[in-house]
Amino acid sequence: MRMVSWIQRAIGAGLIIAGAAAYGAGLARSVRQRVRELAALDRALHILETEIVYGYVPLPEACAQVARSVDGYVGQLFNAAGKRLLQAERPPVTVVWKEVVAHWGSGSHLTGEDLEVLAALGATLGRSDAEDQARHLRLARERLLSTRRGLEENLDQQCRLRIYLGVGSGAVLAVLLV
């Protein structure tokens, strides 16, 4: 009877530690994914700038072009923006941008800080000449790039830390509970 109880406790502790470790690994994956999405966002804004500055391509088409070149949530965000801008009632860019950033941003690994930079673009996007548009887009890219560089500098360390924290907190929890 005692033997069974001991085995059960060991299994329980193992499960808690494994669950916590998986959670930690998930957090680590999320950081890596955020870095990937920040890189995709940088690529997207760069393409958008090129379309605007060199092609004078109208915003709905420029968004569609970005969507064709960038995968994942970022591509989907631009695809949704392009389609919405072409709708019959022609909603204002500010409204469309706010909607798509809120909708597609919530499903991505980007944080509130990243989405804030992206959302702020909505107030100026398409509202001025190409030179001014390029200035706003570059500013947004610089802000996102600085975040990405900060993450990339100690990415492995941060990921390891999250896994260790997961395992460690799982172990503590197991000792307390089992």
Added chain:
Amino acid sequence: MDRVIERILPPRVMTALERCFADRRARLQAIRMRRGRPLIAVVDGEELFVGPNGFCRHAEAALKPTGREIGDTLSQATQGSVYAVEDQLRRGYVTLPGGHRLGIAGQAVVDNGRVKRVTHISAIHLRIAHQIKGCADSIVRQICPDRLPYHTLLIGPPGSGKTTVLRDLVRQLADGHAERPGLQVGIADERSEIAGSYQGEPQLDVGQRTDVIDSCPKAIAMMMLVRAMGPDVVACDEIGAEEDVAAVEDVARCGVRLVATAHGNSLEELRRRPLFARLLETGVFERVVILSRRSGPGTVERIVAVNETPLAAQVK
């Protein structure tokens, strides 16, 4: 109201305008929005203040558009792509689908004597395109008794309907009718006012056989049309510069008929201006149509035969 206008105007302005026209059948000709100043609608030639609940007598009661609303209007008018119409904005206006025109005023950035861009846009003048089919009926009969029309100059003061009459004249010449076949017409539409082209396509009915060169200096556009499109008639608006007059003479020498407009109250006034005196003396123009606003825009005061010897005959 036109769907295009509904889409571009800010909701507050649109609601006010809808209330203005709820129980009134009138023609809205233009809307003037200036940052922090009273909203004005031009209705049947009369300027009226627009308040939140309809037209109002006093400027204090009128809606005062904000800078944001002016920016929104421009953004909506350009499908959220102001940068894509930079070239047009440098000239001070954008042509919209439907042939409407959005004029802007703000701070111009000038480089080497040329407008590089216009920033801090503080005023918008939305001119709503109206086509009055048939307004040139009486003119067509007199200037085109045979297959080809006389070289014709339409003159009148601002607001006398020169462009509207020219548009209808061109349409009728290009379409023809039972007794007269349609003609190939070319329009040199420097300011997009005749055909109201949007992305190169005429938004107003200028006839089935009409080609339009849009947003190009008219002196260049006229010669391009003659060389490339083989027109019977070339039409252009507001001639007045030396190069326009030279181009008009060149077109006439090529055997192509001309229909043009110019500012002027009378033939005598026109004769006092050296460039037009030359055009009238050399016989480029054979008929001058004098327009006024006496009985509304497009009133034909007189049609004068100025030179019975066409230029072609003089050249021979």
